[in-house]
Amino acid sequence: xxxxxxxxxxGTATATALSLAxxxxxxxxxxxxxxxxxxxxxxxxxxxxLDTTALxxxxxxxxxxxxxxxxxxxxxxxxVPPLFGSILSAAETVGADLVMLGNLYGYGPVDGVVSEQTPxxxxxxxxVVRAAMWADALAAHEAGRxxxxxxxxxQFLGAGAVSVFSLFVQPAVLSGIPAKVPQELDLxxxxxxxxxxxxxxxxxxxxxxxxxxxWHAPVITATVREIANRLAELAxxxxxxxxxLTDAExxxxxxxxxxxxxxxxxxxxSHREFLVDDSAMRTTFGSTASKLDEVLAEVVAAGAAxxxxxxxxx
Numbered sequence: 001x002x003x004x005x006x007x008x009x010x011g012t013a014t015a016t017a018l019s020l021a022x023x024x025x026x027x028x029x030x031x032x033x034x035x036x037x038x039x040x041x042x043x044x045x046x047x048x049x050l051d052t053t054a055l056x057x058x059x060x061x062x063x064x065x066x067x068x069x070x071x072x073x074x075x076x077x078x079x080v081p082p083l084f085g086s087i088l089s090a091a092e093t094v095g096a097d098l099v100m101l102g103n104l105y106g107y108g109p110v111d112g113v114v115s116e117q118t119p120x121x122x123x124x125x126x127x128v129v130r131a132a133m134w135a136d137a138l139a140a141h142e143a144g145r146x147x148x149x150x151x152x153x154x155q156f157l158g159a160g161a162v163s164v165f166s167l168f169v170q171p172a173v174l175s176g177i178p179a180k181v182p183q184e185l186d187l188x189x190x191x192x193x194x195x196x197x198x199x200x201x202x203x204x205x206x207x208x209x210x211x212x213x214x215w216h217a218p219v220i221t222a223t224v225r226e227i228a229n230r231l232a233e234l235a236x237x238x239x240x241x242x243x244x245l246t247d248a249e250x251x252x253x254x255x256x257x258x259x260x261x262x263x264x265x266x267x268x269x270s271h272r273e274f275l276v277d278d279s280a281m282r283t284t285f286g287s288t289a290s291k292l293d294e295v296l297a298e299v300v301a302a303g304a305a306x307x308x309x310x311x312x313x314x
């Protein structure tokens with residue numbers, strides 16, 4: 001049975017590892033913490049993927065390396081290049097294929113629907129570095145050093161997702177308190193369920209047609225308000241109260257947490273309509289997006305959102 005290395009321990013990495021293991025493949029799941037899901041065919045390994053020599057040893061014999069590593073959001077320009085370079089080098093050293101989990105930042109502001117043929121024209125630091133890492137991997141592929149592909153996902157939804165919606169909207173809605181959102185409420189946006197991203201990653205890893213190009217993960221197109229309202233209905237809680245944060249409020253938060261500063265770079269995604277074409281993934285691999293209700297029902301059933309307690313005013 002094939003062996004794979006999954007680097008990362010977020011929701012999509014976990015879902016990918018389990019998807020591979022449930023079909024009988026063996027998975028070595030690498031993260032600095034060494035945490036991972038409980039499954040007889042998933043081996044969690046504590047390792048900093050910057051250690052190329054140690055990572056190469058762990059990847060020896062693997063058919064595929066999945067790069068789902070995600071450093072702290074505000075550190076990407078400094079931390080992503082050496083980390084991704086180490087992973088690329090290790091995969092090349094052991095002769096494994098490399099599947100990368102990407103995002104949509106590299107495109108920058110776009111008028112109209114984003115496809116895989118849209119130029120990577122971002123000027124912000126996070127978009128530039130993500131585009132550069134794909135360019136480096138693609139150059140290695142074109143030089144015949146290894147085979148690479150990338151799945152680019154939208155903002156994540158689902159149990160275990162980490163995103164603007166899951167962090168700032170989901171828990172507030174389920175707790176019945178106002179949600180303060182750094183995103184416009186009524187503009188269409190393309191989201192990706194973490195289970196759909198995992199399925200897409202597995203699909204491209206197993207198909208000869210995938211290599212040497214990027215693919216868009218299946219997307220659910222909706223507004224923040226639509227998703228929040230449907231989540232409230234499925235959870236049987238009060239209709240949500242949603243408030244858009246102003247730039248001044250975000251700047252004030254940024255004085256205490258560098259995460260907030262980074263949101264200004266991606267205002268072209270959060271404060272404009274941002275739509276993604278996922279037809280290549282659907283027509284080539286038959287991978288389609290889950291229904292929104294299915295994704296949100298999993299959130300409610302899993303208890304992924306923690307209800308905040310409201311102090312007793314009496």
